[in-house]
Amino acid sequence: MDDSAFENALHELRTDRVQGASELARRCLDLLAASAQAVAASESSELFDELVRRCDRLIAARPSMAPIHNLLTAWKSSLTQLDGSSLPELRAAAAGRAREGIKRSKKAMVKVMENGAGYIGSGKTILTHSFSATVLGVFARLKDRNIRVIVTESRPLNEGYMLARQLSDWSIPTQLITDAQLGLFATQADLVLLGADSLLPDGSLVNKAGSYLLALAAHDKGIPLCVCCESFKRRRAGLGKLHLEEMEGAELGTPVLPGVKVRNIYFDVTPARLIDRWIDEAGVHKTGILSERAQGVSGR
Amino acid sequence: MDDSAFENALHELRTDRVQGASELARRCLDLLAASAQAVAASESSELFDELVRRCDRLIAARPSMAPIHNLLTAWKSSLTQLDGSSLPELRAAAAGRAREGIKRSKKAMVKVMENGAGYIGSGKTILTHSFSATVLGVFARLKDRNIRVIVTESRPLNEGYMLARQLSDWSIPTQLITDAQLGLFATQADLVLLGADSLLPDGSLVNKAGSYLLALAAHDKGIPLCVCCESFKRRRAGLGKLHLEEMEGAELGTPVLPGVKVRNIYFDVTPARLIDRWIDEAGVHKTGILSERAQGVSGR
Numbered sequence: 001m002d003d004s005a006f007e008n009a010l011h012e013l014r015t016d017r018v019q020g021a022s023e024l025a026r027r028c029l030d031l032l033a034a035s036a037q038a039v040a041a042s043e044s045s046e047l048f049d050e051l052v053r054r055c056d057r058l059i060a061a062r063p064s065m066a067p068i069h070n071l072l073t074a075w076k077s078s079l080t081q082l083d084g085s086s087l088p089e090l091r092a093a094a095a096g097r098a099r100e101g102i103k104r105s106k107k108a109m110v111k112v113m114e115n116g117a118g119y120i121g122s123g124k125t126i127l128t129h130s131f132s133a134t135v136l137g138v139f140a141r142l143k144d145r146n147i148r149v150i151v152t153e154s155r156p157l158n159e160g161y162m163l164a165r166q167l168s169d170w171s172i173p174t175q176l177i178t179d180a181q182l183g184l185f186a187t188q189a190d191l192v193l194l195g196a197d198s199l200l201p202d203g204s205l206v207n208k209a210g211s212y213l214l215a216l217a218a219h220d221k222g223i224p225l226c227v228c229c230e231s232f233k234r235r236r237a238g239l240g241k242l243h244l245e246e247m248e249g250a251e252l253g254t255p256v257l258p259g260v261k262v263r264n265i266y267f268d269v270t271p272a273r274l275i276d277r278w279i280d281e282a283g284v285h286k287t288g289i290l291s292e293r294a295q296g297v298s299g300r
Numbered sequence: 301m302d303d304s305a306f307e308n309a310l311h312e313l314r315t316d317r318v319q320g321a322s323e324l325a326r327r328c329l330d331l332l333a334a335s336a337q338a339v340a341a342s343e344s345s346e347l348f349d350e351l352v353r354r355c356d357r358l359i360a361a362r363p364s365m366a367p368i369h370n371l372l373t374a375w376k377s378s379l380t381q382l383d384g385s386s387l388p389e390l391r392a393a394a395a396g397r398a399r400e401g402i403k404r405s406k407k408a409m410v411k412v413m414e415n416g417a418g419y420i421g422s423g424k425t426i427l428t429h430s431f432s433a434t435v436l437g438v439f440a441r442l443k444d445r446n447i448r449v450i451v452t453e454s455r456p457l458n459e460g461y462m463l464a465r466q467l468s469d470w471s472i473p474t475q476l477i478t479d480a481q482l483g484l485f486a487t488q489a490d491l492v493l494l495g496a497d498s499l500l501p502d503g504s505l506v507n508k509a510g511s512y513l514l515a516l517a518a519h520d521k522g523i524p525l526c527v528c529c530e531s532f533k534r535r536r537a538g539l540g541k542l543h544l545e546e547m548e549g550a551e552l553g554t555p556v557l558p559g560v561k562v563r564n565i566y567f568d569v570t571p572a573r574l575i576d577r578w579i580d581e582a583g584v585h586k587t588g589i590l591s592e593r594a595q596g597v598s599g600r
Contacts, residue, residue, distance in 0.1 A: 153554065155455065155478040161555055168557035176554055177563045178455040180479040180510030184544075184568050210480030216516035244484075254453065254476055255461055257468035263477045268484050 001034040006054060014061045017157050017247065017266075020133050021197045022230060025067040026105055028058045029075060029098040036094035044090045051094055052076060063243045064206060064267055066198035066235035067105075074232075075101050108230040111281035113137030116193070116228040119277070119284045122146050124190040127223075129182065130208035131159035132195020134228050136166060143170040150175045150185050154208060156251045156264060179210045183217040192218045194270075196229035201237040203272035203288015206244075209265055215274040227288075228279040244268070301334040306354060314361045317457050317547065317566075320433050321497045322530060325367040326405055328358045329375060329398040336394035344390040351394055352376060364506060364545045364567050366498035366535035371401050374532075408530040411581035413437030416493070416528040419577070419584045422446050424490040427523075429482065430508035431459035432495020434528050436466060443470040450475045450485050454508060456551045456564060479510045483517040492518045494570075496529035501537040503572035503588015506544075509565055515574040527588075528579040544568070 001009075009031050013024060035054050041047035055076045062068050078097045082090055116138035120126065122145040128135050129152045139149065149167050151174060154160040160176065167174045177185055186192070192214060198206040205211060205227050218225045235242070249262030278285040301309075309331050316324060335354050341347035355376045362368050378397045382390055416438035420426065422445040428435050429452045439449065449467050451474060454460040460476065467474045477485055486492070492514060498506040505511060505527050518525045535542070549562030578585045 153455070153552065155453070155480055158554075164557055164560045165555065168560050171559055174557075174560045175563050176549075176552075176560050178479070178509065178552060180452075180455055180508070180513065181563065181565055181568070183512040183516070184509060184565050185563070208480070209478065209484060212483040213480065213513040213517060216483070216520055217513060220516055249476075252453065252476075252478060254458075255465065257464055257474075259471055260464045260468050260474045260476050263475050263481060263485070265481055265484050268481070 001031065001038045002040075006031070006035065010057060010061055013058065017251075018131075018159065018162075020131070020195065021062075021065040021067040021233060022105060022109060023133060024062060024065060025071045025232075026102045028068055028072055029101045031058065032072070032075060033095040033098035036091050036098065041087060044085055044087045047087060047090055047094075048079060048082075051079065062245070064197060064245045066206075067230070067233045069239070070232045070234070070236070071101050071105060105230065105232060108232065108281040109134055109137065112228050112230055112279060113141055115281070115283060116226070116279045117141035119226070119279060120147075120191065120193070124148075125150065125188060127182075127185060127189035127192045127214070127218075128152075128163070128194060129160075129179070129210050129214050130154040130195070131163045132228075134195045134230070135193055136163065138193065138228060139167065139170070139172065143172055148173045148175075150177060150189060152177055152179045152182060152210065154210065155179055156253070179213075182210065182214045186214070186217040186221045186223050189218075189223055192223055192225040194225065194227050196227055196233050197267055199227070199229060199234045199278075199288065200242070200269070200272075201235060201289075203275065203278060205270040205272075205275060206235075206242070206267050207270065209268045212268040212270045212274075215270040219274045224276040225274060226277040226279055227275055231280045231282065242269070301331065301338045302340070306331070306335065310357060310361055313358065317551075318431075318459065318462075320431070320495065321362070321365040321367040321533065322405060322409060323433060324362060324365060325371040325532075326402045328368055328372055329401045331358065332372070332375060333395040333398035333402075336391050336398065341387060344385055344387045347387060347390055347394075348379060348382075351379065362545070363543045364497060366506075367405075367530070367533045369535070369539070370532045371405060375401050405530065405532060408532065408581040409434055409437065412528050412530055412579060413441055415581070415583060416526070416579045417441035419526070419579060420447075420491065420493070424448075425450065425488060427482075427485060427489035427492045427514070427518075428452075428463070428494060429460075429479070429510050429514050430454040430495070431463045432528075434495045434530070435493055436463065438493065438528060439467065439470070439472065443472055448473045448475075450477060450489060452477055452479045452482060452510065454510065455479055456553070479513075482510065482514045486514070486517040486521045486523050489518075489523055492523055492525040494525065494527050496527055496533050497567055499527070499529060499534045499578070499588065500542065500569070500572075501535060501589075503575065503578060505570040505572075505575060506535070506542070506567050507570065509568045512568040512570045512574075515570040519574045524576040525574060526577040526579055527575055531580045531582065542569070
């Protein structure tokens, strides 16, 4: 993983619109494992400095994504314990810890899927928005249990089509709607299930734009909203103002008109008061505030 | 206007996705004026029966659109006063009353635009959804008064682009967003301005899908929502269950997938509790219930 390969990977990370935040965090750890093994260095302090520099640049590339911040910060902290290692030892240990981080985060994701499927159970109609690998994993576990799913297009890039295609392959009866119809279809659902790009310290949800509108409609119609996400998606307190990433307006494919600015903010924030259940690897929680969540809530 | 020309016009009416409800109502009156003058008939009762039949078919073609029901029902009632007229008298009077209906409805629309512009005033940022000729008329009256506008795409047919194009021509600074970003941009607006396809008897709004989501977001963020529409857009009580028209799923342009049903309901219902002001030809009202509206509210 030389400098130019790393720069390319960094560019891909910045422009990726398809992968969710935890997939991207794992990709970052994978890049750091490869860097640990391949970066040119004549002594361990030189390698250490370069790994920290790359880690910081990866974190800065996607500031809205708490999982990248959390998994990479944890990895960076673990490097300091390797002080005094020889160059070969540092290479092996830094790469090993990055791979352990990947493994732990995958295990957490699987546990969230199991907890979500166990909580939801058979025979439900589930409304979701955008594409979440965790939500997809819940559907995979419920696919022979008589569920029906309502999915949105999720403009501008329509990742909802990808979800619809997978549900079609699994023969799960599906309705596909425009994002604007979320309010019309909320009442057809038994529950709303969303993944998360991040959770804020108070349990608020940072997710694909439109999630807040869906949460408002679900709340107004009395349909419960469940968020399923691994605990490492929680943004730590004291990180400063949340930055909601904006992408190129050209992604929308609208006509170019003088004086008309096309806006393309990818994420919105759903306040914790609109969320009924938080599902993470530890269980199903009635509150999204971390300190109160330690106890957990099993079942409904 | 022979039978086949009328059938073509009826088909166009059913499939029109661009014109608003009051433009379509005027087009119906125009068709009836042409029919009154041109339908083959040997005596006035024969003409009368054919005009009533055509009127009823036009009303049934767009059941969600109260203006069509109201303007055409009023015209049909006025025909009964022409009982005993000769065939040429009936032709002239029926056509004349249809043209008067068109004139009255245009006059009401202009008055609504003036009332809306007067109420909103200079220097505001206005968020709207879909394309409303009445809302456009308000913008026309405010175009030199330092307003800024936020418009949505309005999937599936993106009539928001048409609005953005007109605002660009008028040099009104405009932001164009996906429907899913409505919640993100509500806080940037001083007010939300919507037209109406119909109003329900209790003041609820029937409008392009997504209007309900926008209303929820505006309410949640404390941004006032104003609906501007002529009083003939009010659906009468006792008309039975409201039917929300659904169009072809193919309009969305999504992939065709087994087991995936594409839904395309055009209108949603925004409860009166989410609306702050109703602007009609008589003035600006704080309540949407007809009986209480008679008094009117001028100014804020």
